[in-house]
Amino acid sequence: MKWYDLNARELPWRSTKNPYHIWICEIVLQQTRVEQGKNHYLNFIERFPEVKSLAYAHTDEVLLYWKGLGYYSRAINLHTAAQQIMTDFNGIFPNHFEEILKLKGVGKYTAAAVASICFDEKIPAIDGNFYRVLSRIFADDFDISSSKAYQYFYNLALLIMPDERPGDFNQAIMDIGSEVCKPKNPNCEVCPVRDNCLAFGIGNVQDFPLKSKKVKAQDLKLHYYHIRYREEFLIKQRDDSFIWKKLYDFPEKIPSHFEKWITHEKTIHHKLTHKNLEIVISEVVLDNKKEFQKFSEENHFIITNYEESHLKSFPKPLENFLKKEFEES
DNA sequence: AACCCGGGGAG
DNA sequence: CTCCCAGGGTT
Numbered sequence: 001m002k003w004y005d006l007n008a009r010e011l012p013w014r015s016t017k018n019p020y021h022i023w024i025c026e027i028v029l030q031q032t033r034v035e036q037g038k039n040h041y042l043n044f045i046e047r048f049p050e051v052k053s054l055a056y057a058h059t060d061e062v063l064l065y066w067k068g069l070g071y072y073s074r075a076i077n078l079h080t081a082a083q084q085i086m087t088d089f090n091g092i093f094p095n096h097f098e099e100i101l102k103l104k105g106v107g108k109y110t111a112a113a114v115a116s117i118c119f120d121e122k123i124p125a126i127d128g129n130f131y132r133v134l135s136r137i138f139a140d141d142f143d144i145s146s147s148k149a150y151q152y153f154y155n156l157a158l159l160i161m162p163d164e165r166p167g168d169f170n171q172a173i174m175d176i177g178s179e180v181c182k183p184k185n186p187n188c189e190v191c192p193v194r195d196n197c198l199a200f201g202i203g204n205v206q207d208f209p210l211k212s213k214k215v216k217a218q219d220l221k222l223h224y225y226h227i228r229y230r231e232e233f234l235i236k237q238r239d240d241s242f243i244w245k246k247l248y249d250f251p252e253k254i255p256s257h258f259e260k261w262i263t264h265e266k267t268i269h270h271k272l273t274h275k276n277l278e279i280v281i282s283e284v285v286l287d288n289k290k291e292f293q294k295f296s297e298e299n300h301f302i303i304t305n306y307e308e309s310h311l312k313s314f315p316k317p318l319e320n321f322l323k324k325e326f327e328e329s
Numbered sequence: 330a331a332c333c334c335g336g337g338g339a340g
Numbered sequence: 341c342t343c344c345c346a347g348g349g350t351t
Binding site for chain 1: 330336
C-alpha cells in the first residue's frame, strides 16, 4: 500500500468512485491493455455519462463507441445491463457485490472490482495480474488455466488482503503486475515485495504462473460481395452469434445472374486471436438501379455509402477495405 | 469443465 | 512467430 501511494499510475478512472464510471472502465479493460482502452473509456463516458443515457441509446451507437475494441459481446451486454439497472434497480447502480454480479456481462472479477473500489467491500478482484503476482510471491504452480484457479487464488489473496482500502489494494496489485511483476522481463529490482517473494528467492520468477492450456488459431474463409451502384453499396448486420457480434458487414451470397457483374476480387488475410481469416471480397458493380434496389429489399440489406457507413461499426478488416476503396476512388 | 469471443502490442 | 492483456457467457 505504501508503494501504491507513491507509484500508482495516474489514470482517468482513478479520481472517481462513481460506480457507473468504474463499471464502464472495468468492462472496457477486460482482456484489454490500459493504453488500448483508455480513449475508448473517455469517449464512452462523455457520450453516455450516466446509466440512463446508455440504457436509452440505440444499439448501433453503443457499438460505434466500441468500434475496434474487440469482444463485441461486451458492448451488447453493457447496453443490456444499463437497461437492467433501470428496470430492476430503479435506475440506481447496485451497491453490493451480489447485486452487481447480477448485471449482464459482470462476472466475479468485475463485481469484486466495482464493490471494492466504489463501496469498500473487502473482496479480492482476481484478474490476470493477480494470478501472476500471487503465484510468484508464493512460488505456486497451481495451473491458472484450470477452472478452479479463481477460487484457489481468491483464498490465497484473502491471506494478504488488508481490511482497509480494499479497492486501492486490488488496484495496487494490478499496478505491480502491470509495471513491475510483468509477464516477461519482470522488474524485480524495484519490487516492493521482493523480499517476501518465494519465486524471487528461488530465482525462477519466469516459471510463474503455470498455464497449461494453449489455444491454437483455426483457419476460416469468408466470402463477401461488395455490391455497388454508383456511390452506394449494400451492408447487413451480423447476428449475435459467432464472430463480430452485431457488427455490420457485406452480403455473403448473390443470385447467379449477378456473377457477370463481378469486376474483380480482393483477398485479405487477417489474424485474430483464435482465427486465421482469409476474406475474399468480390466487387459487383451494377449499372441497373432497379436490380440494386430489388436485391436490397428482397434480402433486407441496407443501402449506404462511404460517408454514411461511418455511423456503423464494421469489423476491422472490412473497415480497412472500405477505407482503401474510398481512397482509391 | 471445455470452448468461444477481437484487436493490439511486446519480445 | 508466441504470448497476454483490469474476463464472461454458453454449452
